[in-house]
Amino acid sequence: MEIDNKTKYRIHRILFFLLTLVLSAKMTYATDVRTYHDAINALDVNSLPQVNLILADGLLSKGSYIQGKMILADYARRTRGVTVDTFDVKVKYRGSSSMSYEKKSFAIKTIASDGSSMDVNMLGIRSDDSWILDAMAKDRLRMRNRLCFDIWNDFSHTPYTTKYGNRNGTKGYYVEVYLNGVYHGLYCLSDKINRKLLDLKKAKEKEGAVTVKGLLYKGNSWGEGADLLGWDNAPMNTDVWNAWELQYPSDYPSEQAWKPLTELIDFLSESNDEEFAKSYKEWLYTDNWIDYFTFINVLYIRDCPFKNTFLSTQDITAGHCYMITPWDLDTSLGEDWEGSYYPDHTPVGFNDCVGGYTRLIHSNVDGFADNVKKRLSSMIEGSFSFLNISDKIKAYHDQLVNSGAWQREYDRWNGNPVPLKANMDDEISYVLNWYEGNLAAIREVWDIPTSGIVGIGCTTSPVSSDIFTLEGQKVNIPYSELPQGLYIVNGHKMLKR
Template identity: 30%
Template sequence: MKKNRIVLCCLSLVMVLFMNACREDPVELSDEANILSFKITRALNPSLSKDYEGIIDNPNFFISVALDDDYALNQLIPSLEVSPGAVVSPESGTPVDFTKTVTYTVTAASGVRQVYTVNLSTPGGVPSITGILIDNIPCIYDGSSDAYFFSVKDENQGSIRILCQGQNISAVSTGDFTTANNSTVILPGLKPGNTLEITPSSKSGKKGEAVKLVVSSLPLVHIEVSGTIVNKPKIDCNISLIDPWGLTNDSLRYFPPHFAGIELRGGLAQSFPKKSYSFEFRSSGTMEVDSGTKLLGLRDDGDWILDAMYIDHARMRNRLSTDLWIDMNKVPYLSKEPRAINGTRGYFVEVFLNNSYLGLYCLTERIDRKQLQLSKKEGFSYKASHWSSSTEFVNGNAAIDNNSDDWDGWELEYQAETAATSIPQVKWQPLRDFIRYTALSTDNDFIMNIGTKTEISNLVDYLLFMNAVGADDNTGKNTFFSFHSNSRNKFFITPWDLDASWGRKWEGSKIDLRNDEFIGVTGIPGTDSRYCRPNAYFIRMMNLNPGGFRNQLKTRWQQLRQNELSMPQLTARVDTYRRQFSTSGAFERERKKWPAYITDINTETQFMLSWIQNRMNQVDAYLNGL
């Protein structure tokens, strides 16, 4: 019996070894997606006098074919050979109209794709440009101005490879400079703010109609969508990006069209003619992509915002203020979550929708659990979206409904996983309990215990920040209240939507703050002040002065006035964006596109700096008088 077991074990071992030896390794699918040959033959095209073979430029995915006679180009039938295992569209042997730009998409066995452009020329044909590629990056065509757009980092661009798509193009010229089509050159005038005229020439020297090439220094975003973009739901689109800095996905200057879903963004902003958008990259259907979409070196995520900034005469206030805030204030648990950012980062871009120029936008990250690095299991985040007795902290008396993601002016941004699965689930209780505590606790209880429920240093920075930039629309709404986890469950504030700042109100008019006005504190809770309403929570902190709160404000203000809130640093921030707008030419294009609610950039930034200097003096005097 024992021998039989030994024999069976040996046989089993032999079988396993035999099967492993016979098992084939997984086949690696090829990434090769090249066109190996491109021919237009008499066999398939009887009108031709001979066969023609295209010259293939694989590094630039360009094929040129020079015909000896003026054949009709609208029904030619090419034959192609592609990499083994790859497929091509249109297929080899398919009739093609070469009077238009023709492209062939080759898909490798692995799914990798390459797009080739074909240029046919005839002796008597008039050269015409239907597309421009620079360093294999397709320039964006704007039908409203009949111009192509490209972006470069600065005026020291160096050599570039220029390829003009179309027909009968042998050479291209701009001014007195001429070069062969699809050649590497230093192109004169290719610097931010310039508009070049590119003229095509045929092999016989015949010239075609010139096209305009507008050069920016800001990233360019192109949205391609077939339907109408609405508030909800998101509709399918494709989004591409030209990144002059090469920061996208750490190295890309061109982010090719990526499937996404897009919708309108904002409340009041949706009534403006220039729309803001939010979009998310998707793999298919509604499946969101969370990686491989690291735009402009920002976070690697699928969710993004395109802020139109329509009401802001300088088109920079929200970005300027948010930059200042995230430099001033860090999340209170930064040592535990070093990637957390208490706000959003972003860059100014120029946006096109279906080859039509939309204007100057700011591409920004979103404020969410990932940005704040809240605990998935235990963190909470709430967004104050409109004025109410709860967002103004007058009381928290409104009834809560844990089946709803909205409560009395608040929206649920993130709910802890443990709270979502508990019975009954916990959704609004943490926020309501906090609001009711700030409004209804006894003075002694408030003085002794408010520091266990809120991050005092964050509140100090927030009050000073609001008053420095004049953010009077952010005293109740336009804020996030969040906490990290059960072990770090003190609420902290994150501002958003800061267009009403730097001397202008939420509707774009100028604001004339007075010496005795401290935003968030001056006025009567629940009623209109001269501008927006104060916050009962902020008022109580000032009146009861727990932990020497007023002295904390004064001490922190003195520190900030030597650093982030010094006039040299504030001036430098404004000037940086003013130069970007001027050098790129983007601000003038924005003024022509959207002439309402916009002022000359030099005039407006001078007003902003004059206003902020006066406001610094006002806050200096107010805090010294506490």
């Protein structure tokens, strides 16, 4: 007798339920391991959202999804207005080099009871069916990727209107993850860069013929193709072509989907100077490309471009102007790709020899390099300011410390794969001192004058007793007794922590 799909799905759910009962029966808890039951009982205003993944974790792989359940507890009730919510989900590992780490990231798809996809608005981020639980395993600070995206979202947006406030980057929140009720670690739950977020037009299929409209490419390796400097005649019927991955429309890998990228590369690398100067604004959203260049330079995001970068055009049938969206931002702020310290600062010529940047900056087409300098100058006093960065870091520090999540993460994952600091302030001091130096390096490379303050530092014990507020008012109490904040000591901005 042939079994229909719905019956097969019901049988699968019954078998899964029985499996979870077996797993629960066999599981024993050490007295020093926090369980999901503990977390729910202790939930309060300081708690991070708590995520319990119930699944046969021995079957997890990167290759295919397995079915399970996700229980999300959030004191702030940002998901469907309840404190605790449960979803049917499909789960798999995600990542490339990070797959070698014991603490792995997860790709989550929310599904309906019949197994079909189901959009959910997780933690008020947005409604979607595809989510990321980022392990941040190689980041000693456990916040570089999230922090850099927050900074990007502050100042750079899509050059056209979308239903998500013109957002051109991920949004996410810290959570603590449990596997089958046992504490697994600190994660960041975020949405993905996809067609829906960027409002790319859907491909149209009619009478067996497909018309590709919106396009989304992701650089997935190094090479001439990824640098937008050239391409070879590799087959175009695959998901990956010349170091790029077709993210949308992934169902239709074809010449129709890849040819627009060849045309962009040809224009950037082969057009004559007159044609380039005349037409480059038809191919590149100029403000967006300036934003991205300043972004990767100031934060020294070295694993790009255009590897770990998205390129998209909203509707190739209506025009071929391309937008950049960043990705994978943890190789930044003084850290190398595998989690070691990288104390060097942004050098002269960083990433000005790839894609259109080679011509736009070196030839200063339409004053492009001048506009980069203006943007850098204004942003160093704004979104890239030391005060803004330190404020964002402090806000996350307070979340992780006050919730107890940093201590639990330290106890569970210190040294695996990177060493963590028991006192989070020690790691933050390294990042802030590095960032102060990088701002100085950027000013020197681009000849950007200071604002009258010699520099910015982070200290707990300045020698001088001449301390002023930012408004110029002299402070007459000992530095050690001052509240946290920014002060001027000997002409330097100093961050009191």
